[in-house]
Amino acid sequence: xxxxxxxxxxxxxxxxxxxxxxxxxxxxxxxxxxxxxxxxxxxxxxxxxxxxxxxxxxxxxxxxxxxxxxxxxxxxxxxxxxxxxxxxxxxxxxxxxxxxxxxxxxxxxxxxxxxxxxxxxxxxxxxxxxxxxxxxxxxxxxxxxxxxxxxxxxxxxxxxxxxxxxxxxxxxxxxxxxxxxxxxxxxxxxxxxxxxxxxxxxxxxxxxxxxxxxxxxxxxxxxxxxxxxxxxxxxxxxxxxxxxxxxxxxxxxxxxxxxxxxxxxxxxxxxxxxxxxxxxxxxxxxxxxxxxxxxxxxxxxxxxxxxxxxxxxxxxxxxxxxxxxxxxxxxxxxxxxxxxxxxxxxxxxxxxxxxxxxxxxxxxxxxxxxxxxxxxxxxxxxxxxxxxxxxxxxxxxxxxxxxxxxxxxxxxxxxxxxxxxxxxxxxxxxxxxxxxxxxxxxxx
Amino acid sequence: xxxxxxxxxxxxxxxxxxxxxxxxxxxxxxxxxxxxxxxxxxxxxxxxxxxxxxxxxxxxxxxxxxxxxxxxxxxxxxxxxxxxxxxxxxxxxxxxxxxxxxxxxxxxxxxxxxxxxxxxxxxxxxxxxxxxxxxxxxxxxxxxxxxxxxxxxxxxxxxxxxxxxxxxxxxxxxxxxxxxxxxxxxxxxxxxxxxxxxxxxxxxxxxxxxxxxxxxxxxxxxxxxxxxxxxxxxxxxxxxxxxx
Numbered sequence: 001x002x003x004x005x006x007x008x009x010x011x012x013x014x015x016x017x018x019x020x021x022x023x024x025x026x027x028x029x030x031x032x033x034x035x036x037x038x039x040x041x042x043x044x045x046x047x048x049x050x051x052x053x054x055x056x057x058x059x060x061x062x063x064x065x066x067x068x069x070x071x072x073x074x075x076x077x078x079x080x081x082x083x084x085x086x087x088x089x090x091x092x093x094x095x096x097x098x099x100x101x102x103x104x105x106x107x108x109x110x111x112x113x114x115x116x117x118x119x120x121x122x123x124x125x126x127x128x129x130x131x132x133x134x135x136x137x138x139x140x141x142x143x144x145x146x147x148x149x150x151x152x153x154x155x156x157x158x159x160x161x162x163x164x165x166x167x168x169x170x171x172x173x174x175x176x177x178x179x180x181x182x183x184x185x186x187x188x189x190x191x192x193x194x195x196x197x198x199x200x201x202x203x204x205x206x207x208x209x210x211x212x213x214x215x216x217x218x219x220x221x222x223x224x225x226x227x228x229x230x231x232x233x234x235x236x237x238x239x240x241x242x243x244x245x246x247x248x249x250x251x252x253x254x255x256x257x258x259x260x261x262x263x264x265x266x267x268x269x270x271x272x273x274x275x276x277x278x279x280x281x282x283x284x285x286x287x288x289x290x291x292x293x294x295x296x297x298x299x300x301x302x303x304x305x306x307x308x309x310x311x312x313x314x315x316x317x318x319x320x321x322x323x324x325x326x327x328x329x330x331x332x333x334x335x336x337x338x339x340x341x342x343x344x345x346x347x348x349x350x351x352x353x354x355x356x357x358x359x360x361x362x363x364x365x366x367x368x369x370x371x372x373x374x375x376x377x378x379x380x381x382x383x384x385x386x387x388x389x390x391x392x393x394x395x396x397x398x399x400x401x402x403x404x405x406x407x408x409x410x411x412x413x414x415x416x417x418x419x420x421x422x423x424x425x426x427x428x429x430x431x432x433x434x435x436x437x438x439x440x441x442x443x444x
Numbered sequence: 445x446x447x448x449x450x451x452x453x454x455x456x457x458x459x460x461x462x463x464x465x466x467x468x469x470x471x472x473x474x475x476x477x478x479x480x481x482x483x484x485x486x487x488x489x490x491x492x493x494x495x496x497x498x499x500x501x502x503x504x505x506x507x508x509x510x511x512x513x514x515x516x517x518x519x520x521x522x523x524x525x526x527x528x529x530x531x532x533x534x535x536x537x538x539x540x541x542x543x544x545x546x547x548x549x550x551x552x553x554x555x556x557x558x559x560x561x562x563x564x565x566x567x568x569x570x571x572x573x574x575x576x577x578x579x580x581x582x583x584x585x586x587x588x589x590x591x592x593x594x595x596x597x598x599x600x601x602x603x604x605x606x607x608x609x610x611x612x613x614x615x616x617x618x619x620x621x622x623x624x625x626x627x628x629x630x631x632x633x634x635x636x637x638x639x640x641x642x643x644x645x646x647x648x649x650x651x652x653x654x655x656x657x658x659x660x661x662x663x664x665x666x667x668x669x670x671x672x673x674x675x676x677x678x679x680x681x682x683x684x685x686x687x688x
Contacts, residue, residue: 023455025483026483027480068490
């Protein structure tokens with residue numbers, strides 16, 4: 001198994017990175033002795049450059065994959081930061097527990113989930129992952145090891161949750177799991193004809209459904225603008241579904257980088273049309289294993305390679321929407337009119353459960369995640385236009401998915417970044433951090 | 445199941461132990477570092493091991509061997525299966541300049557194995573059941589300039605194991621020689637990784653299955669069987685000119 005130490009979007013590509021694998025939390029190399037800056041690296045599922053450290057060193061923490069303690073009564077687990085969600089699920093699900101919240105891939109580390117303060121389909125009730133972290137141990141470059149919790153080293157606790165790995169290395173973490181009756185989800189898919197219908201269904205669903213999310217067709221415009229399929233679910237009170245495995249095997253692996261023309265306006269238009277109408281009834285209800293419900297894309301190993309060698313950009317923003325839906329509509333109009341295609345478009349309304357993280361991304365509003373194949377300057381110019389709209393209505397971009405936002409856009413998204421920056425470990429840095437702060441710092 | 449793991453902090457041994465732990469086995473772990481043993485033991489307890497005992501020993505010191513096996517038998521109330529997995533890859537280039545360094549590598553990777561295998565073979569022979577598994581290497585099949593000291597030690601162990609297997613087959617004890625190819629572990633941390641490198645978890649699961657099934661010799665991943673078949677059959681006249 002070879003590792004590339006790039007990011008999931010394959011853009012930008014970091015050069016000249018040294019990699020040091022970390023095998024033992026009690027035999028950590030002396031970070032001061034390393035030349036240049038360091039950054040912990042897990043499974044490389046951040047999309048842009050927040051997990052990269054060009055001309056610096058990456059500390060590969062994936063060998064730190066041991067459990068430390070599990071309180072089966074309370075569902076409190078303590079494990080090293082390199083533990084993979086996929087492995088953790090295999091351990092906890094048969095024991096009647098689930099992750100407090102999970103992103104759309106299970107191939108992330110516990111440390112990465114904290115550093116990016118990840119969110120999932122249950123954000124409206126559970127908040128972010130960081131909210132469920134009771135404590136963790138942080139290694140700083142001066143060799144100190146600090147246990148951080150809401151009551152101990154509380155500022156570092158808040159800075160590290162969503163802190164993009166800049167405050168040190170998380171060695172282990174303890175977090176609260178969620179009780180589940182079994183590995184199944186009662187899933188409902190509901191077709192919606194436009195964005196207003198989406199908001200109606202979403203409002204209605206968030207009260208009674210633990211998990212809500214929607215797929216949006218970003219190609220169609222006019223009165224079909226923002227049409228899509230709403231997916232909602234609750235944990236099913238059944239222990240077993242006949243003749244079905246709870247954890248299906250990975251189906252496919254993208255065998256190679258597809259040529260760049262494979263995903264174009266026409267193929268995506270056809271896909272969207274078929275996918276939208278494949279739902280024959282307006283509402284479809286069934287019991288499904290948790291795996292395809294939470295991780296549909298994990299069924300295709302290395303699906304990022306479908307975007308070809310040039311890679312792709314993920315664009316995820318949140319905009320407040322309390323009374324005004326014009327921003328999200330305007331963005332959907334821009335995308336549909338631009339002819340730029342997004343193969344994947346995921347829409348969700350965030351709740352108001354607050355994260356302890358200083359630099360946490362989710363906030364009340366509506367969030368849309370889009371994929372754009374990287375086609376050079378036109379792609380970047382187009383995203384700058386979207387930035388403008390997001391900024392004007394007080395929205396924010398998600399660092400874990402970003403590869404190109406400007407320092408101004410970052411500052412607008414995270415106005416408290418200067419407060420955060422005092423907790424950064426001086427030895428730690430990332431390509432992302434230098435990009436989004438470089439100008440602001442030198443401009444002082 | 446009562447399982448003795450020698451060299452328990454090696455990444456491969458840890459993954460095998462995880463499989464036994466998930467099966468609620470009792471484990472006796474032997475290694476040099478108390479801190480690393482503690483981290484492994486916690487992990488195995490969480491995964492479901494009925495019991496985990498740790499024992500610190502420098503395995504190069506042969507005088508520790510009898511004591512540690514006796515301690516394992518006492519702590520577990522017997523030994524059903526044992527895995528020997530410690531080892532040092534060493535640096536061929538520096539070691540080959542020194543007789544002492546060469547023999548030290550041979551001592552850790554071969555002599556200490558022969559000592560442990562002998563003691564455990566006697567245990568299993570008397571018990572008339574069980575499984576003795578040992579980590580060898582594909583490097584033990586042909587001498588190469590780049591690592592023949594390590595390779596010769598692993599080759600010696602494989603030959604020794606073949607004899608022990610022949611001896612214990614008569615009493616129904618399975619004797620397993622594992623020949624891993626490249627595995628992404630601390631031992632190979634300095635090497636540049638390519639597609640031939642396997643994950644320790646994958647290797648561990650395979651070894652566990654082979655131990656339960658009572659297999660004799662396995663290559664992990666299995667494609668190494670084919671690679672080694674070819675490598676073994678290259679004529680020496682040609683092989684000596686290759687840079688492998």
